[in-house]
Amino acid sequence: MGPVEAAPARKPNDYASDQEVRWCPGCGDYAILSQTKKALSIAGIDPERIVFVSGIGCSSRFPYYMSTYGIHGIHGRAPAIASGLKIARPELAVWVATGDGDGLSIGGNHMIHAIRRNLDIKILLFNNRIYGLTKGQVSPTSEFGKKTVTTPHGSVDSPLGPCAIAIGCEATFVARTVDMNPKHMVGIIERAAAHKGTAFVEIYQNCNIFNDGAFRYATDRAVRADHTLELEHGKPLIFGQNRDKGIRLASGYEPEVVTIGQNGITEADLLVHDEKAPSPALAFLLTRLRHPAFPEPIGVFRDIQASTYEALVHEQIEEVRKKKGEPDLQALLVGPDPWTVE
Amino acid sequence: MAAENGSEPAGASPTKWIEGRETVTVRFAGDSGDGMQLTGGLFSSSTALSGHDLATFPDFPAEIRAPAGTLPGVSAYQVNFSSTDIFTPGDRVDTLVVMNAAALKVNLPEVEKGGNIIVNQDGFGPNQLKLAKYETNPLEDRSLAGYRLFEVPITQMTRTAVESVGLTGKDADRCKNFFALGIVYWLYDRPLELTVRWLGQKFADNSQLREANELALKAGYHFGETAEYFQNQYKVGRARLEPGLYRKVRGNEAMALGMIAAAHKAGKPLFYASYPITPASDILQELSKHKDFGVKTFQAEDEIAAMAAVIGAAYGGVLAATATSGPGMALKTEALGLACMLELPCVIINVQRGGPSTGLPTKTEQADLFQAVLGRNGEAPIPVLAAKSPSDCFATAYEAFRIAVRYMTPVILLSEGYTANSSEPWKVPNADDLPKIEIKYAEDPAGFQPYARNEDLARPWAIPGTPALAHRIGGLEKRDVTGDICYEPLNHQRMCELRAAKVDKIAESIPEQTVNGPERGKLLVVSWGGSFGAVHTAVEQARQKGLDAAHAHLRYLRPFPANLGDLLSRYETVLVPELNLGQLQMLLRARYLVNVQGLHKVQGKPFTIREVLSRIEEVLWEE
Numbered sequence: 001m002g003p004v005e006a007a008p009a010r011k012p013n014d015y016a017s018d019q020e021v022r023w024c025p026g027c028g029d030y031a032i033l034s035q036t037k038k039a040l041s042i043a044g045i046d047p048e049r050i051v052f053v054s055g056i057g058c059s060s061r062f063p064y065y066m067s068t069y070g071i072h073g074i075h076g077r078a079p080a081i082a083s084g085l086k087i088a089r090p091e092l093a094v095w096v097a098t099g100d101g102d103g104l105s106i107g108g109n110h111m112i113h114a115i116r117r118n119l120d121i122k123i124l125l126f127n128n129r130i131y132g133l134t135k136g137q138v139s140p141t142s143e144f145g146k147k148t149v150t151t152p153h154g155s156v157d158s159p160l161g162p163c164a165i166a167i168g169c170e171a172t173f174v175a176r177t178v179d180m181n182p183k184h185m186v187g188i189i190e191r192a193a194a195h196k197g198t199a200f201v202e203i204y205q206n207c208n209i210f211n212d213g214a215f216r217y218a219t220d221r222a223v224r225a226d227h228t229l230e231l232e233h234g235k236p237l238i239f240g241q242n243r244d245k246g247i248r249l250a251s252g253y254e255p256e257v258v259t260i261g262q263n264g265i266t267e268a269d270l271l272v273h274d275e276k277a278p279s280p281a282l283a284f285l286l287t288r289l290r291h292p293a294f295p296e297p298i299g300v301f302r303d304i305q306a307s308t309y310e311a312l313v314h315e316q317i318e319e320v321r322k323k324k325g326e327p328d329l330q331a332l333l334v335g336p337d338p339w340t341v342e
Numbered sequence: 343m344a345a346e347n348g349s350e351p352a353g354a355s356p357t358k359w360i361e362g363r364e365t366v367t368v369r370f371a372g373d374s375g376d377g378m379q380l381t382g383g384l385f386s387s388s389t390a391l392s393g394h395d396l397a398t399f400p401d402f403p404a405e406i407r408a409p410a411g412t413l414p415g416v417s418a419y420q421v422n423f424s425s426t427d428i429f430t431p432g433d434r435v436d437t438l439v440v441m442n443a444a445a446l447k448v449n450l451p452e453v454e455k456g457g458n459i460i461v462n463q464d465g466f467g468p469n470q471l472k473l474a475k476y477e478t479n480p481l482e483d484r485s486l487a488g489y490r491l492f493e494v495p496i497t498q499m500t501r502t503a504v505e506s507v508g509l510t511g512k513d514a515d516r517c518k519n520f521f522a523l524g525i526v527y528w529l530y531d532r533p534l535e536l537t538v539r540w541l542g543q544k545f546a547d548n549s550q551l552r553e554a555n556e557l558a559l560k561a562g563y564h565f566g567e568t569a570e571y572f573q574n575q576y577k578v579g580r581a582r583l584e585p586g587l588y589r590k591v592r593g594n595e596a597m598a599l600g601m602i603a604a605a606h607k608a609g610k611p612l613f614y615a616s617y618p619i620t621p622a623s624d625i626l627q628e629l630s631k632h633k634d635f636g637v638k639t640f641q642a643e644d645e646i647a648a649m650a651a652v653i654g655a656a657y658g659g660v661l662a663a664t665a666t667s668g669p670g671m672a673l674k675t676e677a678l679g680l681a682c683m684l685e686l687p688c689v690i691i692n693v694q695r696g697g698p699s700t701g702l703p704t705k706t707e708q709a710d711l712f713q714a715v716l717g718r719n720g721e722a723p724i725p726v727l728a729a730k731s732p733s734d735c736f737a738t739a740y741e742a743f744r745i746a747v748r749y750m751t752p753v754i755l756l757s758e759g760y761t762a763n764s765s766e767p768w769k770v771p772n773a774d775d776l777p778k779i780e781i782k783y784a785e786d787p788a789g790f791q792p793y794a795r796n797e798d799l800a801r802p803w804a805i806p807g808t809p810a811l812a813h814r815i816g817g818l819e820k821r822d823v824t825g826d827i828c829y830e831p832l833n834h835q836r837m838c839e840l841r842a843a844k845v846d847k848i849a850e851s852i853p854e855q856t857v858n859g860p861e862r863g864k865l866l867v868v869s870w871g872g873s874f875g876a877v878h879t880a881v882e883q884a885r886q887k888g889l890d891a892a893h894a895h896l897r898y899l900r901p902f903p904a905n906l907g908d909l910l911s912r913y914e915t916v917l918v919p920e921l922n923l924g925q926l927q928m929l930l931r932a933r934y935l936v937n938v939q940g941l942h943k944v945q946g947k948p949f950t951i952r953e954v955l956s957r958i959e960e961v962l963w964e965e
Contacts, residue, residue, distance in 0.1 A: 072816025104376025113643035
């Protein structure tokens with residue numbers, strides 16, 4: 001080895017594979033792909049140290065388009081595949097690309113367990129509120145009453161909130177971003193990359209074929225300022241075209257929308273965001289803010305530090321080794337009660 | 343020194359006789375809360391130390407604690423020991439120890455006529471008789487007239503024996519299994535030291551319980567020595583085992599040791615992911631004790647996650663394995679298909695139990711062979727091996743990893759509840775003599791292709807972190823050599839054929855099938871898995887009777903050994919005894935177009951020697 005040289009600065013294209021990208025033209029996935037490459041180049045992680053793991057669905061084609069290592073797995077199982085890989089090889093940067101159906105319906109069990117263990121993996125959940133690859137069936141995040149090919153009279157399922165589930169599992173990092181806001185997205189993915197522990201990122205992603213405009217309220221320039229709320233650590237929850245609206249707790253734990261300057265309301269009355277709060281209570285409350293009654297928060301709900309699963313596994317091994325000394329295979333095979341036959 | 347065989351008075355007591363025996367089967371039976379598994383396990387350890395060959399058969403209910411005293415709650419542990427080689431836990435019971443009426447009712451049918459029955463009299467009260475559905479007391483109605491019955495108030499005597507320790511009544515009663523064990527130790531001339539030492543370790547921080555159990559054990563032993571009605575003490579000569587260092591090993595324990603040894607010899611960490619399921623759970627429990635070997639155990643959220651985690655870890659370059667039983671195997675099936683498609687090395691152990699569905703969770707069966715060989719969507723060939731005995735789990739697990747890494751393939755290893763829970767003496771292998779497991783990761787970027795193949799048709803193992811080898815793999819069909827997604831018709835046919843050819847090629851590196859007995863003739867009996875012991879012994883006995891029979895036991899079920907077809911053709915008749923309705927029988931017929939006879943048993947129990955022998959006689963008679 002020669003003298004250590006500074007790693008060359010990375011460019012987004014260093015993370016692009018030679019495969020032709022096959023999402024539908026106009027799909028929100030393109031934005032996620034380019035912002036992920038950008039965020040990784042900023043973080044400067046070597047492509048060969050990264051593994052993208054996915055399940056099944058449009059989002060799960062993601063690994064093929066990256067120049068990193070990757071596994072395109074089976075439906076819903078990406079977090080479990082990623083868990084095995086991360087435990088076996090803690091030094092790798094392991095990312096999961098999943099969708100609302102893959103990650104929260106067929107793979108819901110793996111998702112919650114990966115999160116509660118706090119493995120140091122990054123989960124990008126592309127939420128388009130529809131099954132795209134199978135052509136337009138209702139998904140676990142589709143809104144109540146939604147008409148699709150499998151719910152022609154409207155869905156009678158209540159939707160899941162991806163961030164609420166992540167926080168319910170006490171995820172150490174939870175954030176939400178939107179496909180139409182690349183600047184916001186790249187910042188969020190960068191922060192996810194820097195987090196030590198499970199980072200869960202929900203990305204509002206437009207499926208322009210089967211669910212076009214599902215997030216127009218949150219992405220359309222004319223209305224998005226009134227329908228979304230950009231979370232900032234330590235800052236009061238303010239939103240609106242004129243930044244004159246805010247969220248306060250009305251009675252007990254019920255949030256309400258108020259207007260600053262009306263009825264004697266000042267900024268001091270508003271809830272202040274604290275992404276570092278040890279308790280997930282506030283973060284959970286924020287995930288319950290849903291359109292149209294509330295603006296939907298965009299940004300980091302929660303970002304705290306805790307031991308990662310793989311580090312604890314490693315520590316236990318080290319401790320046992322310290323106690324027992326170098327492993328001796330012959331002694332293990334012989335066991336505690338051998339006898340000799342002459 | 344007493345004679346090995348024949349009878350002579352025992353030195354200590356002129357009224358007692360030592361009876362020489364070649365082979366003895368003892369069974370302990372009681373409530374599942376009575377500690378019968380523990381009692382049987384300790385007896386077999388002492389027996390091993392006394393220099394006998396032995397085989398055990400634990401038989402316990404699926405319920406952790408079925409209502410006390412009822413028939414479904416009966417738990418039993420059988421030990422067969424001998425001065426000659428033995429391969430089964432014994433067909434018939436010579437001495438049955440029962441703690442209550444229900445245990446007698448369930449186990450009596452298997453006691454040899456004239457055999458010993460030691461009963462805990464205190465377990466035959468009106469309520470216990472009612473729970474056992476006895477209309478009259480079998481101890482009084484002469485229904486046991488054909489046996490040597492020893493009635494001992496074990497509960498009462500245990501209470502008296504441990505009185506000085508000052509335990510509560512309940513805790514004192516819990517010591518009664520040690521009293522029973524003491525009686526049997528005397529009866530079979532076993533040393534107490536090992537068990538006393540075990541108690542010292544087990545109750546290191548509870549001197550009361552240690553002392554009480556030791557008192558109960560010794561009281562039982564002395565009761566046997568002094569009581570008037572045990573007229574015989576049995577002495578079984580030492581077995582003529584091959585010289586060397588031995589230990590007692592259970593099947594699941596040997597499985598864990600085999601995996602640790604394989605990883606250690608390969609110089610790679612072992613990753614083991616599993617979800618608790620009877621009767622495979624204690625492989626996870628055993629492995630989790632050996633973190634000093636760098637073993638990473640992962641109790642996954644479900645069976646699917648365990649298999650998926652194994653795939654992730656295998657992609658990462660470690661030796662990865664999982665174990666389960668039939669229902670869990672069903673859940674893992676989709677991921678097994680992925681492992682086959684990704685061509686990643688890993689080992690999947692199925693400790694079979696009675697099925698279908700939840701079936702008989704604690705009982706043994708061999709009915710998952712089709713599932714292992716055929717049970718996946720698409721053309722998904724996966725090699726299949728089976729372990730023949732508790733200690734053979736070690737060698738078979740080791741071999742499974744050798745095949746997995748050499749051929750870059752998942753390998754299914756079949757065990758059975760019977761093999762997993764039974765124990766036998768094991769001549770400890772020398773770690774230095776274990777065959778090397780060579781692993782070479784791909785490193786050279788020149789001409790690297792993820793699905794290029796070597797002379798074994800194995801693709802390269804290129805692990806994340808290796809510069810310039812980054813590649814993506816997945817469950818979609820891939821183009822030959824490059825591994826890119828490919829839907830072309832002829833490419834799919836080629837890939838299906840390549841995956842099958844690779845698995846077939848394994849036959850080139852496995853030993854030829856051997857036969858015990860004549861190399862051609864009237865009858866070849868073919869067995870697999872845990873039926874080895876009963877079938878081996880039955881064929882030996884058949885030959886001693888002058889019958890023309892040979893035995894071939896298969897470790898490799900996919901692919902079959904290269905010479906198997908030729909071998910089968912050298913006998914007039916082929917017979918396959920198996921604990922299912924004819925699965926290997928059908929595979930052999932389909933593969934080799936030979937007429938294979940079957941012996942099918944699905945009763946949750948292993949074969950007895952007699953069952954196999956009488957079928958051999960029947961088949962040869964029909965000829």
